[in-house]
Amino acid sequence: MDEMVFFNPGDAIANSRDFGEAVRGAQIYKAKDPYESSLIIAEDATNKKSFAVYFATDEKSSVKDTDKSVVPYHIKKKI
Template identity: 55%
Template structure:
């Protein structure tokens, strides 16, 4: 697993789940539906264990978003 932390606005999540496999499957469906889409990251909220999916370019500065740990990149 990756220990890289990133910051996103929680309201910008494409999808979220408590199950990593479900989150990854959702990310794969999103990526397959838009093959030219930007890079997608699956992140983990270490406070509640929930996984969220974001477009990587939606990352924000530390003071403007919530910290997440990158789990996977597509």
């Protein structure tokens, strides 16, 4: 899955340089509250060695050129 999405980095639940660690963090968080929104593990489009976990509801569908608070990511996994 290599869909481009946008998130505000301040909304991240977890950050990691290791994909497996990011997935484990998301699974632990999801186990605490399974009825919470879906989680997305995303790879920073500008830094291929950085992964972040976000709520799917925090995804920004469109970005204005003047909005510097959002960063492009590639979706790697949804939980």
